[in-house]
Amino acid sequence: MAAALVLMNTYPLWVSEDLVFRAKATSLQNSVSVMVYSLSGLDRLNQENVAQAMAVVEETGLSRILVTDSAGKVLYDTRETNDALGEYSFYTEIVQALLGNDMASSSYRDGAFRSRAASPVLYQNQIIGAVYAYEYDAEQAALLEGLQSNLLRLSAGLGVAALCLSGLLSRALTRKIGQLLTAIRKVREGAYSHRAQVRGHDEIAQLAEEFNSLTDRLQTTENARRRFVSDASHELKTPLAAIRLLTDSILQTENIDPETTREFVADIGAEAERLSRITEDLLRLTRLDSGVMEPPAVVDVLPVLEQVMRMMSLVAQEKGTELTYRSEGTCTVLASRDEIHQIIYNLTDNAVKYSPPGSTVQVSLLHRGDLVVLTVEDNGPGIPEEDLPRLFERFYRVDKARSRDAGGTGLGLAIVSDTVRKRGGTVEAGNRPEGGAVFTVRWPWQKGGTQP
Ligand code: ADP
Numbered sequence: 211m212a213a214a215l216v217l218m219n220t221y222p223l224w225v226s227e228d229l230v231f232r233a234k235a236t237s238l239q240n241s242v243s244v245m246v247y248s249l250s251g252l253d254r255l256n257q258e259n260v261a262q263a264m265a266v267v268e269e270t271g272l273s274r275i276l277v278t279d280s281a282g283k284v285l286y287d288t289r290e291t292n293d294a295l296g297e298y299s300f301y302t303e304i305v306q307a308l309l310g311n312d313m314a315s316s317s318y319r320d321g322a323f324r325s326r327a328a329s330p331v332l333y334q335n336q337i338i339g340a341v342y343a344y345e346y347d348a349e350q351a352a353l354l355e356g357l358q359s360n361l362l363r364l365s366a367g368l369g370v371a372a373l374c375l376s377g378l379l380s381r382a383l384t385r386k387i388g389q390l391l392t393a394i395r396k397v398r399e400g401a402y403s404h405r406a407q408v409r410g411h412d413e414i415a416q417l418a419e420e421f422n423s424l425t426d427r428l429q430t431t432e433n434a435r436r437r438f439v440s441d442a443s444h445e446l447k448t449p450l451a452a453i454r455l456l457t458d459s460i461l462q463t464e465n466i467d468p469e470t471t472r473e474f475v476a477d478i479g480a481e482a483e484r485l486s487r488i489t490e491d492l493l494r495l496t497r498l499d500s501g502v503m504e505p506p507a508v509v510d511v512l513p514v515l516e517q518v519m520r521m522m523s524l525v526a527q528e529k530g531t532e533l534t535y536r537s538e539g540t541c542t543v544l545a546s547r548d549e550i551h552q553i554i555y556n557l558t559d560n561a562v563k564y565s566p567p568g569s570t571v572q573v574s575l576l577h578r579g580d581l582v583v584l585t586v587e588d589n590g591p592g593i594p595e596e597d598l599p600r601l602f603e604r605f606y607r608v609d610k611a612r613s614r615d616a617g618g619t620g621l622g623l624a625i626v627s628d629t630v631r632k633r634g635g636t637v638e639a640g641n642r643p644e645g646g647a648v649f650t651v652r653w654p655w656q657k658g659g660t661q662p
Pocket of ligand 1: 591607609622
């Protein structure tokens with residue numbers, strides 16, 4: 211803005227001044243030429259013939275006209291007071307004119323344009339004298355000065371307006387940024403519930419909104435983390451407390467019979483096994499959270515399913531559960547073999563675990579359009595509708611005691627859900643109309659045989 215104002219105050223004036231200079235010099239030169247013309251024809255110049263010739267020249271409104279002879283002696287001077295008649299004039303212009311050059315110049319000084327022009331007077335190619343004209347113009351200079359002062363006033367007004375406006379704008383801006391900074395500092399110090407209060411619809415308000423939604427997510431993540439840590443410690447505490455109780459009982463009971471000792475030690479072993487299952491699952495979840503995954507490959511799900519079925523059939527047989535499976539189409543997905551194994555194992559293990567003896571568990575693997583769909587159905591007790599939305603949360607169990615008795619950690623479905631989602635798939639739980647639970651996993655189908 212300052213640069214624009216400086217330019218506005220200098221450039222037009224500079225251009226107009228230059229134009230006036232040139233116009234003045236040219237017009238004065240023309241006037242001098244007219245005067246030289248009126249003197250042409252005279253073989254030599256003297257006061258009389260010059261005065262006669264100059265008398266017919268129109269009143270030009272010039273401040274001063276001088277006519278000199280070839281030696282520079284003034285023969286004619288229009289200045290009324292203190293004229294220079296008879297004296298020698300050595301104005302630069304006159305000297306130059308007597309040397310045969312036309313001279314014209316204009317300058318501005320002390321609120322007036324001062325223009326000077328001089329030309330030689332020739333007779334038969336001989337310089338017989340010179341005509342010099344001088345113009346003093348304060349009127350046009352005043353006009354230009356008026357323009358200059360108007361421009362100055364306008365610039366001052368514009369400058370003040372720009373200053374006020376930028377002051378107001380920057381104050382509003384710094385206030386908003388200050389509010390946002392305060393909010394950022396508070397959240398950084400741990401006050402996750404604090405939100406930035408910035409009004410308006412500008413970029414800073416949008417930034418504040420983004421910051422608030424980021425803080426929302428941070429708060430949700432932080433809450434989940436706290437809940438997870440407290441749930442995990444609680445889960446680890448229970449078997450540890452049991453182990454402690456059992457060892458205390460062995461140590462404090464005098465003359466304990468070997469049978470009871472064996473029973474207690476077996477219980478300690480079972481609790482230790484549970485501890486290791488929980489820590490294994492926790493580690494698996496931590497790995498999933500960290501985002502470090504095995505590089506994906508095109509995996510045919512069917513051989514993995516067959517392997518899990520072979521493993522599970524023994525457990526199912528023991529419980530009297532009928533375990534069947536079927537498959538349709540080429541079911542290839544982009545994942546790792548271990549992940550697929552874990553997903554099928556967890557879902558089938560749950561179905562067998564939570565169904566009463568004599569139930570049937572059916573697993574089907576189908577290629578449907580651009581999806582590979584795995585369903586694990588049982589005809590057990592199913593899952594209460596109100597528990598369905600939270601079923602995939604970490605440590606969430608419908609029946610805590612039953613899950614513990616069955617050796618569950620409450621992390622199996624959370625692992626399934628995280629693993630499936632990491633590979634772009636989905637998993638959902640529901641109940642069959644005829645009774646029993648049904649879990650459906652959908653992966654994007656990957657054309658077989660090609661490595662990504
Ligand atoms: P857990 O280690 O307790 O089995 P999961 O995360 O695998 O943990 O499952 C969470 C809860 O979901 C279980 O505790 C159980 O109450 C319920 N559940 C899972 N699968 C079934 C099923 N097939 N039938 C009935 N309830 C189920």
